[in-house]
Amino acid sequence: MGGSGRLSPFVPKSPDFAARVRASFARQGAMAHIGAELARIEPGEVDITVTQRPEITQQHGYFHGGIVGMVADSAGGYAAFSLMPADASVLSVEYKINFIAPAEGDRLIARGRVLKPGRTLCICQVDVAVSRDGRETPCAAMLQTVMALAGRSDRPPHVASPSRTG
Amino acid sequence: MGGSGRLSPFVPKSPDFAARVRASFARQGAMAHIGAELARIEPGEVDITVTQRPEITQQHGYFHGGIVGMVADSAGGYAAFSLMPADASVLSVEYKINFIAPAEGDRLIARGRVLKPGRTLCICQVDVAVSRDGRETPCAAMLQTVMALAGRSDRPPHVASPSRTG
């Protein structure tokens, strides 16, 4: 994590934001189930990668659109979560995704970043690319609204991916 | 399938539309992987259900938001596919989903229907509900754009869920 060279424009409310993102991600059965990994955690920016495996691909070796959506939703949700106070949890209110090319490749990379942080709502953008023999191609774009639930860290009524927090 | 009592307003271009939907769905590894089943196929309307199981749920027994999105995307995609000519295949151009309640229950039901069929593009709406002890609660709403690819039945460059066709 880190080493990106680019400075995030955001100041996190919780100094251990990266540890909180990692802990929440680890509790997500579905992320483990598809082999997703946290590749980068900065304030307001989170990258998630998935390596190709048969269960999550189409017949022709593409990543399934549902996987693309799920991973992008999580990348944006955790980007928002990284800026929230320690006692908040997070839920996806909604998102819109455009599939811009077949997700054909070895590795999927969803890069989520916060466009606008807010006390209640965060607006996030997620760019998804697929890499093949080391060359990246954009394959999807997402615009997402994420909600912070204050004081809901223990038993949150989450509806979407990045659901639980420490 | 059938038995819905409600008449679909659409006339399918291919008489064996239901068989084509079933054949395409059966080839989708990802749908089988999550235990999704076709529950109803009418011209322009397809329902898909998933029964709860640990791998696809959150810790508290909710269906994961990514599963909700994936199943809804497929229900809308197949609703559109049911109206396409026999040599067409289908891809999701984009969708937007609102999560309106936690998907807490035993069974997820995504009901896709075509709002506007077109030669190239179909606009679909998908209502997703979760049932618990026989009582249904709406949990998500989707608005989706689906594209028909003419003469692409053998080796389609699909990007999203309902990707292959017979």
Place this chain on the structure above:
Amino acid sequence: MGGSGRLSPFVPKSPDFAARVRASFARQGAMAHIGAELARIEPGEVDITVTQRPEITQQHGYFHGGIVGMVADSAGGYAAFSLMPADASVLSVEYKINFIAPAEGDRLIARGRVLKPGRTLCICQVDVAVSRDGRETPCAAMLQTVMALAGRSDRPPHVASPSRTG
């Protein structure tokens, strides 16, 4: 207003919800500017109509897509506003609109209804039709997220259409 014969499933928090919607709408310069009118106000459901005039149409007598979006956004926003407590104001967080047919006709009708009311967020659906010689054709569909701002009735920092409230 009223006379629809259909019962709204919602109970408004403020008994004078219709008067509040009318008062807020009247203060919207932009709605008057395009000749928009409130055609129906029920709890959680608001219809807005616009009659064709040269400034808001395309060369061929269609309603401009921007007008369609603006009117639909307001119909959904006011549908949500009708369920809010008396001291709340309302803003559009986001919306997605699909244009499903040319808006060719004499009169545009946007029918907004609340899919899910919430203390902070309301999810709304808006169906837009155009009528021509008395026959209606659906021309757009919107899925929208609206936010209630509690205790902001005097000087609200609204961003979108249904912006001010009494």
Place this chain on the structure above:
Amino acid sequence: MGGSGRLSPFVPKSPDFAARVRASFARQGAMAHIGAELARIEPGEVDITVTQRPEITQQHGYFHGGIVGMVADSAGGYAAFSLMPADASVLSVEYKINFIAPAEGDRLIARGRVLKPGRTLCICQVDVAVSRDGRETPCAAMLQTVMALAGRSDRPPHVASPSRTG
């Protein structure tokens, strides 16, 4: 126009792309009606600005959300149009917009750019900012799907903003 210093990654199919964008924009009554102007035209990138005036603002001097949506839709539509062949016209299939801050200021700037050009569909992103005393603040983000209609330059059945072409 031009002078941006930044190189567009796209090669236009029509050498007179800028003149075609200007001619189509000039025929749009609605753009003139709200005082919108083309500020920049590069292959795949178009900026549109609007200067504040009473009819298009809220009571508190904000740009109306409907105006923000209309101008953003046009910026993305013309960005796509700039890459299309000379005999094509353009229509907005759909868009999703997030309002990220009140559009409070003297001047609205919508910057549209093509994320993915295609023969039939273009996916565009539009960033909208408002400037006040020379300082810009982002106020909205749009993700949009635009369709090219081949050989429809004379009498196009457009549904959305950037509707007619030369």
